[in-house]
Amino acid sequence: MSRIAIALLLASGLAGPLKAETVAYVGATVHPVSGDAIEDGILLVRDGRIEDIGADVEIPDDARTEDLSGLHLYPGLIHAGTVLGLTEISSVPGTQDTTEMGQVNAAIRAEVAVNHDSMLFAPNVAGGLLTAHVVPQGGLIRGTSAAISLSGWNWEEMTLAAPVGMHVAFPRSAAENEDDDDLSLIDEVLDQARSWSRAMTAWRDGNASRPRNNDQYAALEPVLEGEVPVFLHTQGERDMNAALDWANRQGFERIVLVGGPDLQHLADRLALEDIPAILNSVYTMPPRAWEPYDEAYVAASNLAEAGVRFAITDGGSAFNAGNARHITFQAGMAAAFGLDSETALKTVTLWPAEIIGMGEELGSLETGKRATFFAATGDALEVTTQIQRAWIDGEEYDLSRDRQRQLYERYRERPRR
Amino acid sequence: MKKMKLLVLTLAVAMGPGLAGAHDIEAWNSPVPEQPDHVLIRNATVWTADEAGILENTDILIRRGEIRRIGEDLRAPRGSVEIDAEGRHVTPGLIDAHSHAAMLGGVNEMSLISTAMVEARDIVDADSINIYRQMAGGLTTMHLMHGSANAIGGQNVIAKLRWGADPADMIIDDAPGTIKFALGENPKQSNWQPDTLRYPQTRHGVAQVIDEKFQMARDYAEQHEAHTGRAARNRVPPRRDLEMEALVAILEGDIEVHSHGYRADEFLALMRTAEAHDFRIKAFHHVLEGYKVADEIAEHGAGASTFSDWWGFKYEARDAIPYNAALMHDRGVQVSINSDNPELARRMNLEVAKAVRYGNMDEHEALKMVTANAADQLGIGHRTGRLREGLDADLVIWSDHPLSVYSRPDQTWIDGRAYFDRERDLQQREAWEAERQELIALVRESENGEDDDEEQADDDEVPDEDEPGMQVFRQIMGGA
Numbered sequence: 001m002s003r004i005a006i007a008l009l010l011a012s013g014l015a016g017p018l019k020a021e022t023v024a025y026v027g028a029t030v031h032p033v034s035g036d037a038i039e040d041g042i043l044l045v046r047d048g049r050i051e052d053i054g055a056d057v058e059i060p061d062d063a064r065t066e067d068l069s070g071l072h073l074y075p076g077l078i079h080a081g082t083v084l085g086l087t088e089i090s091s092v093p094g095t096q097d098t099t100e101m102g103q104v105n106a107a108i109r110a111e112v113a114v115n116h117d118s119m120l121f122a123p124n125v126a127g128g129l130l131t132a133h134v135v136p137q138g139g140l141i142r143g144t145s146a147a148i149s150l151s152g153w154n155w156e157e158m159t160l161a162a163p164v165g166m167h168v169a170f171p172r173s174a175a176e177n178e179d180d181d182d183l184s185l186i187d188e189v190l191d192q193a194r195s196w197s198r199a200m201t202a203w204r205d206g207n208a209s210r211p212r213n214n215d216q217y218a219a220l221e222p223v224l225e226g227e228v229p230v231f232l233h234t235q236g237e238r239d240m241n242a243a244l245d246w247a248n249r250q251g252f253e254r255i256v257l258v259g260g261p262d263l264q265h266l267a268d269r270l271a272l273e274d275i276p277a278i279l280n281s282v283y284t285m286p287p288r289a290w291e292p293y294d295e296a297y298v299a300a301s302n303l304a305e306a307g308v309r310f311a312i313t314d315g316g317s318a319f320n321a322g323n324a325r326h327i328t329f330q331a332g333m334a335a336a337f338g339l340d341s342e343t344a345l346k347t348v349t350l351w352p353a354e355i356i357g358m359g360e361e362l363g364s365l366e367t368g369k370r371a372t373f374f375a376a377t378g379d380a381l382e383v384t385t386q387i388q389r390a391w392i393d394g395e396e397y398d399l400s401r402d403r404q405r406q407l408y409e410r411y412r413e414r415p416r417r
Numbered sequence: 418m419k420k421m422k423l424l425v426l427t428l429a430v431a432m433g434p435g436l437a438g439a440h441d442i443e444a445w446n447s448p449v450p451e452q453p454d455h456v457l458i459r460n461a462t463v464w465t466a467d468e469a470g471i472l473e474n475t476d477i478l479i480r481r482g483e484i485r486r487i488g489e490d491l492r493a494p495r496g497s498v499e500i501d502a503e504g505r506h507v508t509p510g511l512i513d514a515h516s517h518a519a520m521l522g523g524v525n526e527m528s529l530i531s532t533a534m535v536e537a538r539d540i541v542d543a544d545s546i547n548i549y550r551q552m553a554g555g556l557t558t559m560h561l562m563h564g565s566a567n568a569i570g571g572q573n574v575i576a577k578l579r580w581g582a583d584p585a586d587m588i589i590d591d592a593p594g595t596i597k598f599a600l601g602e603n604p605k606q607s608n609w610q611p612d613t614l615r616y617p618q619t620r621h622g623v624a625q626v627i628d629e630k631f632q633m634a635r636d637y638a639e640q641h642e643a644h645t646g647r648a649a650r651n652r653v654p655p656r657r658d659l660e661m662e663a664l665v666a667i668l669e670g671d672i673e674v675h676s677h678g679y680r681a682d683e684f685l686a687l688m689r690t691a692e693a694h695d696f697r698i699k700a701f702h703h704v705l706e707g708y709k710v711a712d713e714i715a716e717h718g719a720g721a722s723t724f725s726d727w728w729g730f731k732y733e734a735r736d737a738i739p740y741n742a743a744l745m746h747d748r749g750v751q752v753s754i755n756s757d758n759p760e761l762a763r764r765m766n767l768e769v770a771k772a773v774r775y776g777n778m779d780e781h782e783a784l785k786m787v788t789a790n791a792a793d794q795l796g797i798g799h800r801t802g803r804l805r806e807g808l809d810a811d812l813v814i815w816s817d818h819p820l821s822v823y824s825r826p827d828q829t830w831i832d833g834r835a836y837f838d839r840e841r842d843l844q845q846r847e848a849w850e851a852e853r854q855e856l857i858a859l860v861r862e863s864e865n866g867e868d869d870d871e872e873q874a875d876d877d878e879v880p881d882e883d884e885p886g887m888q889v890f891r892q893i894m895g896g897a
């Protein structure tokens with residue numbers, strides 16, 4: 001079986017079960033994200049997938065009807081880079097599986113350590129975050145990430161796609177030094193992986209004996225073949241440019257550039273070379289003392305203007321994982337500083353879906369996509385909006401699982417002294 | 418909510434050249450802005466954070482830094498600076514009840530379990546760029562606090578964000594003294610490896626040591642009282658002790674206690690200790706489980722200054738819920754929202770908006786949590802925190818509804834001076850960049866100097882999560 005077939009099998013085999021039912025969601029203002037909002041729209045869901053969407057959808061006889069009048073329907077939020085599922089309480093080391101030791105961990109797979117009963121999941125679902133790209137941290141070659149649904153009975157059910165990408169941290173010092181030790185190490189590992197891959201091919205063709213097994217090289221093989229994209233994690237503008245030059249030299253065809261507000265200084269290059277990006281946080285200080293106060297706020301707008309496809313995240317640290325749901329507010333801040341609000345919504349729904357290879361499945365409300373969406377009292381980017389219900393693959397999520405709400409309800413009922 | 422375009426009206430032009438004058442990205446060469454005799458803000462939606470509530474189409478008249486009148490169709494005195502704020506919203510300047518934003522390092526003197534004698538006023542950093550950036554987010558006052566490494570920390574200071582002023586001139590001089598206490602994981606040193614272990618290592622140890630310190634302070638006060646008049650004539654005076662003097666000032670009500678804490682049990686313990694020594698806790702900070710003992714906090718008379726939604730980053734934050742502010746408010750606790758972080762402090766309006774999202778709090782009540790309530794907790798309600806006649810003209814003109822994610826401060830006024838003006842900021846960027854390039858060229862010319870592109874922006878110990886030790890302690894453990 002070819003590696004491509006294996007990868008596809010993984011993707012489909014791990015996809016969670018879809019609920020067998022037909023439901024018509026009526027009365028809400030439906031925001032497909034891929035198109036204009038539909039007032040009093042109808043969303044028809046069959047067996048966990050969107051069958052139809054519009055103002056005049058014919059509702060079949062066997063459909064159950066859910067009245068969502070007064071609410072707004074949005075596709076589930078997608079976090080493009082988080083350690084959700086790999087962390088519980090960041091100050092308690094025993095609850096941390098975010099960061100492996102060592103510099104080269106290509107064979108690490110994030111999905112296998114996702115704790116499906118993490119207490120962090122339900123509050124995030126209650127905030128409309130229904131899909132996450134879980135990314136391992138630490139070292140230079142960090143391993144592969146996974147797209148997970150925030151609901152499931154184990155990590156296999158939660159995993160929508162894996163591997164989504166190989167994560168490489170471009171060494172901070174390499175932009176100024178072509179003999180940088182860390183970059184040399186990455187180059188060396190990649191060269192060895194190529195050699196190993198040639199040896200494996202020779203064996204597969206019956207021309208050589210089987211090379212010794214090596215998990216690291218085996219994990220890098222689909223990356224070198226272009227089947228798995230490289231997510232390049234970078235710091236400042238010079239690193240970003242150097243990282244892209246390096247990736248070109250390496251011959252990587254599918255790259256996602258991950259970084260802070262300096263991404264905006266590469267906007268034209270990213271657009272020209274058609275490289276998508278993950279903007280690590282709008283809520284961050286300007287990287288340099290002399291920069292305008294809104295340097296980080298306007299980054300998204302500058303990227304969008306140049307035509308770059310990008311996702312907005314909160315940086316994805318363990319500290320942020322509990323509130324990964326609040327990426328909408330970061331997108332909203334970008335909107336206050338020049339990004340139009342429809343594009344801002346895309347940066348936390350459709351664009352992250354596309355960047356993590358789930359564009360056909362998630363990120364917008366379109367026929368054929370997964371019925372993964374939430375109902376809110378208003379504009380999804382507004383802080384004052386309340387999220388009332390959420391569905392993942394057509395199944396309504398029981399928000400009473402949210403321990404924060406449980407505590408709220410319990411103490412609201414405390415008899416007054 | 419529809420995103421509003423910034424009104425084309427350039428306020429800098431409207432205010433005349435005096436106010437639009439040189440204003441720099443560095444404090445040391447930014448003169449304190451002129452204080453006009455009269456400023457009239459017209460036709461705004463005014464959020465008073467006071468009993469008057471939210472007033473539509475309302476004017477605010479400022480006279481030499483003081484709010485003179487709030488009403489409809491006010492007459493502009495001759496020579497007034499007039500601002501057309503139609504379509505925009507005005508709120509009091511925002512107040513951050515818990516900040517470490519402009520302090521010259523050393524936020525934590527963590528050597529002893531009690532360091533009541535150290536004072537934050539000694540390390541105010543008037544040149545911190547955080548002052549300008551926070552002001553651009555509508556903040557006008559901050560409570561600069563000692564760290565949380567000790568049960569009884571140092572004395573704090575309350576400063577206005579007077580960009581360009583000397584440290585001493587930033588400090589609100591008629592504010593009461595405040596002191597930082599801390600409970601839980603930080604003072605008991607659970608989450609980092611200190612060089613030397615220090616008593617206590619448990620919550621009951623923290624409670625015990627605070628109780629003992631106040632017993633010592635009462636003994637100290639008695640000794641000094643006894644050493645007066647005739648009795649003192651032929652006796653060696655008791656030794657002066659700065660720590661004890663601070664604690665005696667707490668007992669006498671001259672210094673108010675603001676205590677960091679997370680768990681319900683420890684709030685109860687501190688309140689009972691204080692009551693036993695006949696004083697009251699002014700406010701619990703962070704107070705993430707405040708909702709569990711809200712009635713007890715209200716009964717004691719303490720305020721609560723919480724994070725809007727931080728949770729789960731340390732074990733004692735496991736039961737932190739974003740409904741906390743609303744729940745405590747419902748039980749009659751006066752609640753404020755604090756930042757504990759100079760970046761977060763740039764959007765406190767959105768932090769209070771979370772109480773609307775999570776607790777159905779009324780929007781005006783929510784805004785009070787970062788204006789009037791914070792001012793009252795800090796004992797500066799007689800000066801600022803509300804839009805009311807007679808108070809300082811500390812206010813923000815917002816482009817839109819102040820709790821909207823699409824809103825942005827257009828101007829921030831402190832003492833009737835326009836310290837931040839977005840139009841002016843935008844206009845001056847080119848000049849700043851030209852000057853920077855000029856300076857870089859000069860440096861390169863003179864010494865073939867290093868490119869300084871990677872200089873760190875922040876002089877306020879922005880925590881680097883890769884770095885072990887106290888910086889991680891401050892960021893990851895949540896709340897110094």
